[in-house]
Amino acid sequence: MNVYTTEQIRNVVLLGHGGAGKTTLAEGLAFVTKAITRMGKVADGTTISDYDKEEIKRGFSIHSSILPIEWEGLKINLLDAPGYFDFVGQAEEAMSVADAAVIVINGKAGVEVGTKKAWDICERRKIPRIFFVTNMDDPNADYLGIVEELKQLYGKKVAPFHLPFYENEKFTGFVNVVKMGGRRFAADGTYEDTDIPDSISGNLSEVREMILEAVAESSEELMDKYFNGEEFTQEEISQALRRGVIDCDIVPVQMGSGVNTYGTNMLLQSFQKYFPSPEKAEVFKKGTNTKTGEEIVADKDNDKPVSAYVFKTIMDPFVGKYSLVKVCTGVLRNNDVVYNAGKETEEKLQKLYVMRGKDVMEVKELRSGDIGAIGKLNSTRTGDTLSTREFPVVYHPTTMSKPQEYMRYRAKNKGEEDKIAQGLLKLTIEDLTLKTVNDEENRQMLIYGVGMQQLEVAASMLAEKYKVEIELSKPKFAYRETITKKVEAAGKHKKQSGGHGQYGDVKLILEPSGDQEKPYMFEEKIFGGAVPKNYFPAVEKGIQESVLKGPLAAYPVVGIKATLIDGSYHPVDSSELAFKTATMLAFRSGFADARPVLLEPIESLKVMVPDKFTGDIMGDLNKRRGRIMGMNPTGNGNQVIEAEIPASEMYGYSTDLRSMTGGMGDYEHVFVRYEQAPPEVQAKEIERRASKVEQLEV
Secondary structure (H helix, E strand, O other): OOOOOOOEEEEEEEEEEOOOOOOOHHHHHHHHOOOOOOOOOOOOOOOOOOOOHHHHHOOOOOOEEEEEEEEEOEEEEEEOOOOHHHEEEEEEEHOOOOOOEEEEEEOOOOOOHHHHHHHHHHHHOOOEEEEEOOOOOOOOOOOHHHHHHHHHHHHHEEEEEEEEEOOOOEEEEEEEEOOOOEEEEOOOEEEEEEEOHHHHHHHHHHHHHHHHHHHOOOOOHHHHHHOOOOOOOOOHHHHHHHHHHHHHOOOEOOOOOOOOOEOOHHHHHHHHHOOOHHHHOOOOOOOEOOOOOOOEEOOOOOOOOOOEEEEEEEEEOOEEEEEEEEEOEEEEOOOOEEEOOOOEEEEEEEEEEEOOOOOOEEEEEEOOOOOEEOOOOOOOOOOOOOEEEOOOOEOOOOOOOOOOOEEEEEEEEOOOOOOOOOHHHHHHHHHOEEEEOOOOOEEEEEEEOOHHHHHHHHHHHHHHHHHOEEEEEEOOOEEEEEEEOOOOEEEEEHHHHHHOEEEEEEEEEEEEEOOOOEEEEEOOOOOOOOOOOOHHHHHHHHHHHOOOOOOOOOEEEOOOOEEEEEEEOOOEEEEEHHHHHHHHHHHHHHHHHHEEEEEEEEEEEEEEHHHHHHHHHHHHHHHHOOOOEEEEEEEOOOEEEEEEEEHHHHHHHHHHHHHHHHHOEEEEEEEEEEOOOOOOHHHHHHHHHHHHHHOOOO
C-alpha cells in the first residue's frame, strides 16, 4: 500500500447497534474501492473484518477490525467496531484513534439502544459523525420515520442530506437534498443523474427545510439571512455544512444498502468533504514528556520527533502478535529504534504494516495521523506510547469500561492449569475489559468481563485457539463469622504419654469488638500469675489461628475481642503448644455459646437508567434484598439509583439489567462492608459448608 500524507488520511469508526449492518457496510466500501474483488457475507463468514473463527461461528463482530481503503487520493482507515454491549472495550479502543464516525442504523429496525450509545460516545469525544440508514431495499424500511425520531432526540443538528425514492415498490434512487438533484442507482452501486420524481415533492420540501435550518444555525449572519427570507447560495450551504459537520453542530443523515453497495459512493464523498484529516480533527491525544514534565498534545506535526500510541494488541496463534498504533507526531519508519517511556525499554522495529482484517501489507513508513501495525514488540502493550529516548512521551491511556461481571473458572482437564493461565493472559492482553483474579480466600479463580456473553466467548476462544477448556460456574462469595454475645469460655489441654506431658489451661472472655475491619483484639487480665507471661503470646497465637476458619461455617472470623482472665499451668508439662491448643478449644466452645452469625459482603451499587425504567429497577433491587439509598437525576433524562445490596445477589446482574432496560442501563458496584445475613441465608450456607467444619482440627 502507498504511503499517504496526513492531509490524505481519514480515520473513521463504524458504530451502531449489534446487527445494524456495520460489517456489511464496511464490506461494501471495501468492494467499491477495489480493496476486495468479491463481496463477502456475514452469514457465510466470508467478510474481511469478521475473520476470527468465533465471529464466524456466532455471526457477529467480537473484535474491532481495521480496513484501510484507497479512494481518489485518500486513505480511509475504516474501524469496524462491535455493536454488542459485552464487547464495548473493542469499540472504545477503535474510538480512541478515530477522528470521525458513521453511526449505522438498520432501516427496518430503526433507532435502537446502540444508536443512542454511539451518539453519546461521539458527544463525549466531540467527534464529527454521519448517520447512515442501511437496508433501504427492505420493504419495511422507514427512512422518514428514522429521521423524525433522530430529530426529536437530537434537535436541529440532524440534517437529512438524502431522500430515497422508489419505483414499482423497489428502492432505486435518491434525491441529493443539498444540491437538489435526483440520482438513480446502477447495478454496481454507482449512480447517474435523473429527474426528481413528483411523488416525493412534499417530503422533499420538508427535509430541505431541515437542511436550511441547520445551515442557518451555523452562524448569526446566515441566521439573519434565513429569517429575512433570503436564499442561501450553494457555496454558502456547502461551506456551512462542512464547517458545521466538523464542529459537530450538524449531523448528516444518508442512506443506502450495504448488500447492494447503494449509497457507498455518496458516503465516500462525504468522508472526503465533511470529515477532517487527522491534523484538523478537534480531538487530540494528550500526554506528558517524562523528561521535562511538560504536557504534550498530539498535533499530528510530521516535523516533530516521532510518537505513536498503541491502541490495540492482537495475540493470535495463527495471525501472530501485532501492536496496532496511531502515529501522533513525526514519521514512523522501518528499522526505527523507539523508546517505551512507560516501561523504560527500547524496541527495534523490523517492519511496519497496515492490516486489512487478518491480511497484512508492508509499508516503509507511517506519517502522523495514520494507523498501522508493528510486529513482535517484546514489552509493549495496549495503552503504551512509543517515542524517542531524547523526546520521551507517555500519552494518557484510553479510559476503558470496567469489568463488573465475573464467574468462577476451573480446568476441565487436570494438568492444564498452566496452559489455561497462558491462554488467558493472551486474551487479557488483547481485551483490556477482560481480567483474571486469584481469589485465594475462597480458593477459586475468577474471570471478569463486561457481561456473561463476553465470558462465554473467552472460554470458547481458549478452546478454539489454545486447545484448553475451562468450566464456568457461579463464584463462591466471601462470608465472615462473628459473635453477638459476651461469654466466658474455658479450655484445657492435658496429655500424658511418658516423659514430659502437655498441660495448658485458659479461661477467656469472648465478646464483640465492634470493629469488623480487624479479625480480633487480644488482652490479658491475669492476676497472681495464674498463667505466666511467657505463655501470653501462645494464647494470642491460638486466637490468631482460630479466627482463620470459624467453627460456624469455616469462614474467617472478624470483630472478636478475646481477653485472657484466668488459667493454670504445670511447671514441667506446660508449653507454648499446650497453651495454644487450650486457647483454641476455649475459642471453639465459647464461640458456639456467643450467638454466632454469618456476615455477608455488602456492595454499594449505582445504576444509571432512563427515567422510565426507575420503577422496574427499584422493584428488582428489592427482590435482590437491596436497599435503595437515593436517586439522583443526571439532567439528561436519566437517573442514578444508589443502593446497597448483598454481593451474592449481583451475580448475573448485567444480563438482567439489559433485559429490563433494553440495553440502556449501566451500573457499577464496589464492596463497602460486611453485614449480618438473614437467617435463611445463614442456614443454607452453614448446611452447605458442614463438611468443611468437620475437617477443622484443634
